[in-house]
Amino acid sequence: MPSIDPIERTLSRQGHRLTGPRRAVVDTMRLLGNHFTAEEVQQALPAVGRATIFRTMKLMRELEMICQVVLDDGTIVYQLVGEDESEHHHHVICSDCGKVAEFTSDGLERLLEDVASMTGFEVGAHRIELYGQCDSCQKK
Amino acid sequence: MPSIDPIERTLSRQGHRLTGPRRAVVDTMRLLGNHFTAEEVQQALPAVGRATIFRTMKLMRELEMICQVVLDDGTIVYQLVGEDESEHHHHVICSDCGKVAEFTSDGLERLLEDVASMTGFEVGAHRIELYGQCDSCQKK
DNA sequence: ACAGCATTGATACCTAGTATCGTTTACCGA
């Protein structure tokens, strides 16, 4: 009996069990909105064990259901990935409110190829994060 | 009586004391070569307190004498910044041997400006790290 | 409906770093 929920569907289709704690974690992430820390998820779910929260988040990261974002001060937040936007993308992060936005850029990818060949590296992955002020924080 | 060492010179010119532990940390970093973790510095200097290692490394980061590099698995290494290459740059990291190389790219900077205006963000800082195989690891 | 294995919670542990605090020491000025 596949659930209607796309995240839960993907989990079970990938051979993972659909347990109460997992559903709770997914629901909580949606409640928390744009971005959240592991600790926020944890505090919202005192009934779920700490290890389970981290295990579930790790699983979701592996299945690319959430992505990890490193803020400029080094703290780590996560964001749910929508079905449509699951393609390769990067993040712009507001240093004031912490809001995380996404962007894609073909130009960027091409430029990275150039850099790769210049340095003699064969580049497989990258981490790109931009920090600044979102438009609403600029207005304040 | 300014010392001949450029790093030590900068330290004292910026109003910081030139202590034994600080000299030891700087020397050790040079011995460790291309890149090193805080733990490696620590283990090479059992006589120096753990807190002092981290305090010194934090200070050096603030004075931009070393830069922090996040590896693809999340571990953090550091690299001494040469006097000449102290300008804005990014890192290419070998996933096999951990070697850290640097690059600069005006094109990249320009592209990031574009992305910024597209998303409505005013971007102040960024974190860019490329992961791959360096030429010598490719040959193996 | 039930066996079996994935998953769980509790707990201990880990890495990377910061805070506190009483002691030591580099440095500047006399």
Added chain:
DNA sequence: TCGGTAAACGATACTAGGTATCAATGCTGT
């Protein structure tokens, strides 16, 4: 060169974010 003093020190305890262990629980295919 000799203090006085604030900066820096080591030891220690603590934090954040995450992993390892292991016995108990509970999904799920048949």
